[in-house]
Amino acid sequence: MDETSTSAADGPDAATSPFRARLAFDLDVDICVVGAGLAGLTVAREAARLGASVAVLEGRQVGWNASGHHLGTVMPGFGLPVADLIERVGLEGARELWALSKQGAEYVRATATEELIPGIGMSEGVLEVSNVDAGETLIRRLHTLAGDFATEVEGWQVDRVRSALRTGRYFHGIHYPKAFQLDGRKYVHGLAALATRMGARIFEETPVVNIDFSGIRKRIVTPSARLRATHIVLAGNIHLGAPLKRLSDTLLPVWRYAALTEPLGAALADVIAFRGSVTDSDGIDHFRIVDGDRLLWASPETTWDARPKRFGAAVQRRIATVFPQLGKVPIAEIFGGALGVTVHGMPQIGQLRKGLWVASGFGRQGLNTSAMAGQLIARSILWGDDRWRLFSPFELVWAGGTTGRIAGHFIGLWARGASSAAGALARYREGVRAKERVREARLAAANLKAGTRGPPRRRPPPGAVRPAPPAPVREAAEPRPASSQESEHISGGPM
Numbered sequence: 001m002d003e004t005s006t007s008a009a010d011g012p013d014a015a016t017s018p019f020r021a022r023l024a025f026d027l028d029v030d031i032c033v034v035g036a037g038l039a040g041l042t043v044a045r046e047a048a049r050l051g052a053s054v055a056v057l058e059g060r061q062v063g064w065n066a067s068g069h070h071l072g073t074v075m076p077g078f079g080l081p082v083a084d085l086i087e088r089v090g091l092e093g094a095r096e097l098w099a100l101s102k103q104g105a106e107y108v109r110a111t112a113t114e115e116l117i118p119g120i121g122m123s124e125g126v127l128e129v130s131n132v133d134a135g136e137t138l139i140r141r142l143h144t145l146a147g148d149f150a151t152e153v154e155g156w157q158v159d160r161v162r163s164a165l166r167t168g169r170y171f172h173g174i175h176y177p178k179a180f181q182l183d184g185r186k187y188v189h190g191l192a193a194l195a196t197r198m199g200a201r202i203f204e205e206t207p208v209v210n211i212d213f214s215g216i217r218k219r220i221v222t223p224s225a226r227l228r229a230t231h232i233v234l235a236g237n238i239h240l241g242a243p244l245k246r247l248s249d250t251l252l253p254v255w256r257y258a259a260l261t262e263p264l265g266a267a268l269a270d271v272i273a274f275r276g277s278v279t280d281s282d283g284i285d286h287f288r289i290v291d292g293d294r295l296l297w298a299s300p301e302t303t304w305d306a307r308p309k310r311f312g313a314a315v316q317r318r319i320a321t322v323f324p325q326l327g328k329v330p331i332a333e334i335f336g337g338a339l340g341v342t343v344h345g346m347p348q349i350g351q352l353r354k355g356l357w358v359a360s361g362f363g364r365q366g367l368n369t370s371a372m373a374g375q376l377i378a379r380s381i382l383w384g385d386d387r388w389r390l391f392s393p394f395e396l397v398w399a400g401g402t403t404g405r406i407a408g409h410f411i412g413l414w415a416r417g418a419s420s421a422a423g424a425l426a427r428y429r430e431g432v433r434a435k436e437r438v439r440e441a442r443l444a445a446a447n448l449k450a451g452t453r454g455p456p457r458r459r460p461p462p463g464a465v466r467p468a469p470p471a472p473v474r475e476a477a478e479p480r481p482a483s484s485q486e487s488e489h490i491s492g493g494p495m
């Protein structure tokens with residue numbers, strides 16, 4: 001079936017209308033997907049494309065939770081840092097998993113075209129910046145990503161980062177020229193439309209309240225109808241609830257909030273010259289410019305469900321902390337969604353028992369990973385492709401129930417506090433280094449005037465760091481003379 005055309009039966013509205021009926025009659029299908037977020041919709045679209053009859057049961061509306069309230073940044077990889085991934089499964093295993101994550105990003109890229117999803121607004125380039133002066137760590141990661149994981153990356157020196165982002169809070173950066181961003185809400189609704197065009201049926205306001213998965217044909221119970229299916233895909237994230245409480249208990253829920261500012265005028269471009277998404281390496285702030293002069297900014301998090309409106313002031317404070325030049329920006333809209341975070345930091349993808357599948361735990365990086373999960377599960381059900389087994393080392397681990405949530409909150413606070421302290425220390429050291437350089441220059445000038453050879457050796461003040469040699473990060477930067485031998489561009493294959 002051609003995804004770019006709607007059939008007469010679909011009508012132009014069947015695929016794009018925000019209203020979809022609730023399931024009011026009993027139904028028999030090959031695959032029942034629970035949850036119409038990014039994960040469930042990708043499974044549905046792919047399984048329907050491969051010829052299965054598919055019903056998606058959504059307790060509220062398409063994209064009701066995180067999938068309709070994210071920032072739309074698409075990167076390769078997982079929430080788990082690459083070094084930890086290697087430690088966990090070895091270099092070869094990590095490379096295979098990373099390659100799948102890149103395929104997930106490519107799936108989103110191929111879907112997010114103007115032809116398939118009009119107005120999707122895809123643009124390239126994502127910058128990950130460091131809150132601390134960590135050149136050595138950065139260069140190691142650059143080598144790993146470019147060399148071992150064939151991912152196109154560029155190292156940006158502090159000066160380059162600071163000319164793109166006028167703040168003293170960030171040091172080095174990793175630029176992913178092939179990572180990209182899109183309009184998040186359009187993407188999830190576009191995905192629903194595409195799944196529908198492939199023949200999948202989506203029912204909203206249809207919560208699954210019970211599942212009997214004992215037989216070959218499994219029974220799914222909703223308040224108004226029953227459904228029978230050979231395969232059930234649980235893509236309900238943290239809201240799955242009663243049907244499989246033990247599965248929900250393996251996710252630590254984290255609510256993340258974001259704000260869209262009012263137009264900020266030309267001042268914004270003076271402060272933020274980078275046009276793609278920016279994330280900091282501690283996962284605290286994540287932002288980009290949209291509509292020319294507005295800021296889209298995600299930062300605050302809680303481990304309980306709170307009204308997003310409460311966090312407008314917190315986002316304003318974060319923006320003013322990172323870019324004091326902008327002052328207190330007016331907020332036009334504030335939104336948020338719940339993430340399911342696993343104990344090991346990797347998504348839950350696979351078959352729990354015959355015909356019962358799980359696709360959840362995508363955390364803060366759900367776009368590429370849910371796309372990857374959707375493809376893997378659909379292909380496994382219909383083609384017998386068993387690459388989902390690469391995720392087997394990451395079992396379902398109990399996230400600790402209520403105690404775990406409270407602990408998770410304090411761990412989160414501690415981690416944010418620790419990284420902000422590390423950032424403050426890095427900026428303090430940088431200040432001391434700068435003052436030291438000025439003093440050295442003054443002393444040298446004075447000595448020159450007095451006719452002496454050089455400054456006497458002095459002991460550094462307590463806590464000061466010696467003037468650092470140029471940071472070892474290689475820079476992709478501006479065009480260089482062709483004769484330059486020191487290639488400062490680290491890049492691998494296409495992302």
Ligand SMILES: Cc1cc2nc3c(=O)[nH]c(=O)nc-3n(C[C@H](O)[C@H](O)[C@H](O)COP(=O)(O)OP(=O)(O)OC[C@H]3O[C@@H](n4cnc5c(N)ncnc54)[C@H](O)[C@@H]3O)c2cc1C
Pocket residue numbers: 034035036037038039040057058059060061062063064065066067068069070071072073074075206207208209235236237238239240241243255256257258298335336337338339359360361362363364365366367368370
């Ligand atoms: C503020 C914010 C910014 C983000 N930014 C990015 C970003 O830039 N890039 C990125 O990659 N990721 C980002 N994310 C993360 C990403 O949005 C999530 O990882 C992803 O959307 C999770 O998708 P999902 O399908 O697993 O879950 P969900 O979106 O939660 O979808 C699950 C659906 O299942 C339904 N459901 C649950 N239980 C039942 C049931 N029993 N019966 C019927 N239906 C049920 C729910 O109603 C829900 O609609 C961000 C998240 C937030 C909150």
